[in-house]
Amino acid sequence: MRTNRRLAVLAGSAVLLAATVLLSLAAGSRGIAPGHVLQVLLRPDDSDASAILWSLRVPRTIIGIAVGAGLATAGVLMQALTRNPLADPRIMGVSSGASLGVVAAINIFGMTTLPGYIWFGVAGAALAGTFVYALAARTRDGASPVTLALAGTALDASLTGVVIGVLTVNVKTFDQYRFWAVGSLSGRPIEVALWVLPFMVSGIVLAFGVAGGLDAIALGDDVARGLGRNVGRVRLTAAVAAIVLTGAAVAAAGPIGFVGLALPHLARGLVGAHHRWVMAVSLLLGPTLLLGADVIGRVVVPPAEVRAGIITALVGAPFLILLVRRGRTVTA
């Protein structure tokens, strides 16, 4: 595929993202005209619009960008690592591991702020990911796409059950957790964005670092070794990056599904299989999808808001069915 075409895709994605960002700043229960948005962004004043924009919509949009980029990149990494077209932080149970980590941080260790949650989220994600992979590898047909997806979904069901159970029993945790509002971008102070960004940046840098290695691994472990790659190290780095990205994303916004599943496929369709390009496009379109879902959630049943994670599930489920029906990816 020509580089020109890839650059065009990249530029188109960037324009799409910019438009979505503008929409995310403008839309809501109190709409602000896009022209006005730009004006207030450049010169904050004392108007209501300025207050709404700077205290509510800017943090929300920044978190949306960070989480969307993180989840999409995590999806690319997981699909490459497991050679599994169905891999996704939510489907693999990694997200629910992270949310259980956050609940444990609140309930057992009395954490009250995001800096505390993040590490627990990352730890939970690591445990759940390792568990699902080890479990699926033990089945008769190894870590095949569908087995991995089923094991992840089963783990997701029981961990979510534990989370709900803890919340029902412990009122204080419930109060904080509700504030943390699962799968939503709203109601977070700007500090959350600042705390999440370093995790996202380091995860994404790691991901780009192993992109070449993942290309080699896609040809098979032996070929990758023949090309002089240290397969074990590439795998480990990619796994660490995926877990850091998922853990931080979940700590910031709760478990959000399907961004990590759909985006890599879309990106591969647009720019081919090179991981560096796939990651670059996912990095732009992931935030576009998540912010788009967030905007739809704001306007679909006014004045109430639907969590972004719900809209992504609604959009993503048909996509999952499509993938499953394509016999080539799922033979079992």
Add this chain to the structure above:
Amino acid sequence: MKTGVPSYPVAGRVVASAGPLTFVLRRRAAAVFLLLLALTAVAVVLSLGVGSTFVAPADVVRALAGDGPFTVVVQDLRLPRIVVALTVGTLLGLSGALLQAISRNPLASPDVIGVSQGAGFAATVVMSTDLGAAWLGPFALLGGLAAATLVFTLSWRYGLAARRFVLCGIAVALATKALTEIFIVGADAIDGQRAQIWLAGSVAGTGYPEARILLIPLLVLLPVLLWAGRAMDTTALDDGVARGLGVRVTQRRLLLGVVAVVLAALAISQAGAVDFVALAAAQLARRLVRAGRPPLACSAVAGALLTVVADLIARTAFAPVQLPVGVLTAVLGGPYLLWLLVRRTP
């Protein structure tokens, strides 16, 4: 087991006849059935005794007979709820056994293939609009049937590969759940909360009216279920062999599938989504009986037993807070599903 009629020359089976009817009894299945029944009775007595006032088992039995100081607590306060739990469990167990037999897939169950979520969505719609509570049951039934039809249609591709079927079910379930949530958010706060509690799957506050709604259809379907017990044996055969025996495989499977979905949707319409009971009950019964497919009667009793025990734990473990029974079954059922995956040959 001596029955007075000449015994069949098949190991482990006995032919019994009562008047014009003749039955083939599987010895092991009969023993398991009686054992599960006894365990269920014990669980019921225990569940009737435990609560804010403890009633000793002997007193429970006396109270059930209408005697002693605890009659009100046992008969009026605790028994109705437990009867609902028993009935819901029975229906779910039957539904799971039927679904697993016709799809030849131990992972198939109403909550895995979207029936629960479809019924839940329809019920939420009823609760958040002006339709009366009387419509709840019928709508839940329709919702469950619609979701199941969707899953069957979507996963059909030169036949029904087990895992594709399950994964399509999961996708439909997720989408339906998302739709439900949008409805709840859009509904007025009280309706929304009512729907949320209902969706968690709970038998708290239910009683004989709910049990009646479940038991009447069960009685109506009883002849079909008796037939199904035999029909399932041929359905479990290879399609070609079954056709060779003159069985209309597809129609039979379709009929049994509809019965299974109706049973599950009924249970869910009264108690909300009680996850994994159908899955676990059928598998438990199959393993105990060592049969090739889940045995119907044993699955029904196993379902009742699981639901009563789960409700007992959910009610008392964190007293005074009562967990919805559905939360408990999800926490216990997930690991079980994982274990099935690890053990099972694909």
